Amino acid sequence: MNKPNLSSNFFRVTRHGFRFFSSVFRLPIFLCIFDRAPRIKFPDNMSTRQISILVLLTTILTACTEEVNIYSKGQPVPVVYCLLDPTASTQYVRIGRSYQGGETDARIPPEPDSTVWNIPHEVYMEEYIGDVRGNTYRFEPDDNIKKDSGFFPVANLRIYSSAFKAEPGKTYQLYVFFPDLNKMVSAKVLVHGAPDIVDPLPLSIRKINFETGQPFVIRWTPGANTGVYEMIFRIYYRDSSASGEEFNSADYSSGGVFDLKTDQLQEYTMGGPAFFTAMAKNIRVIPGIIREVISVEFIMISGGSDLGFHYRMDVETGSNFTSLGEYSNFRNALGIFSSRIITRVPNLSLSPVTIDELARNEKTAALGFKDSKGE
């Protein structure tokens, strides 16, 4: 499919329109000044009509070229999210639109129709190897994907999917075209490479120790163009009570880690008291329950540069998509188009020292974990 990128032409036309109107509106002001400025002398043989035309022409020709924000308050803006996943065979795009809400009562959700585009639009993506264009992938509405946990003001979010595998090192250009508005939304991303995790090694006989004074050092070789990481140790445990057994998990996360711009071996330290604090926070105290650690999974989530910028802005502003001033790499819209890779090292084990501390530490003793001897 060869669809021209209309966004630049659209902007040019729009800007000319604004330039013209802003000049016309300034004309009465110019005439007013002219009328009250006795020092300005025009030739006597010029009529008032000629002078007016001259002033009008001068105004139009010298009109300012300042940028005009085409989105005034209340106008909907496309909001687009897409994180390409090189490990997945299907890619997803979420498209919504901005809405005004929360100024009076945040508990009242917006009208469902005001959060989606009910006018025709096309979603497609072009693949580039360097500057050479390759395949074009068309996205279709998808009702099968489950939502993540979190706050959603309405149920009818629009998700689109396309079955293809994004490849690290290739560039992808996402387009959303609104024919009725003659509007093109677009963004570009260079898919980052997967990290090569060195520690933890996938060896269950090597135990993971979070004892205070013996920090665990995560080591990895980063993939090219990576902008942000999150490291998670997921602890799987068994709950035993009178009502039966249940398997659960709790996460100990590093949070976002960025500013690691190098292709050398990376190191990041976790463990110590923070681990026990995380367990105490994420596991509910249930009187009478007996818990036993089963295994540990290490998960590294890496994101592309734009996701890194976006995350960093959230951290530094303390906001979470609450204003239109958020970082966005879309042209003519808001949102993020980036890449994300989840790398897992499963079937790891906690060291007996950590299991004992989990059972006896003052922060976690109430959780009911057995120690390494099963007591």
Added chain:
Amino acid sequence: MKTIRILAVLLLCFIGSCNPDDPGTDPGSVIQDPTHGSVDFNFTLPEINLPDKGLHRVDLSLAKSMDSLYRKQFCNAANVSDYKITYRFTLLPGRYFYQAGITCTCQADSCLYAGFPGGKLSIWWTSGWVDVEKGKVFSKNLIFQ
């Protein structure tokens, strides 16, 4: 005029005043506890005829007694790695018993012929003891025979 001069001086003081330095915190500094001593284990992998990537450190644990070591009732353990040779423990004075283990992940019978008793993924152990003295740092070389 006098009032203006006073105001000018106050303004200069206000503009030129510096922000006090924030002493902040120093999360990286460690106060040496004079009641403790340290031991550095030099965990060098043995020179055997195996590819480097097939040989891994898997354990370095300490116990208060030989019996506890046998029962795996450890008091401290290190997060061993193939990228780190020296491991430090800061402990109360006394005698500690250690065990260190390496494993082999090479294919076929390479591990067996290299000396790993159970072949691939079996553990080759070494153990011993160290005495920790207050305020001193000892070094211990781990030897696999």
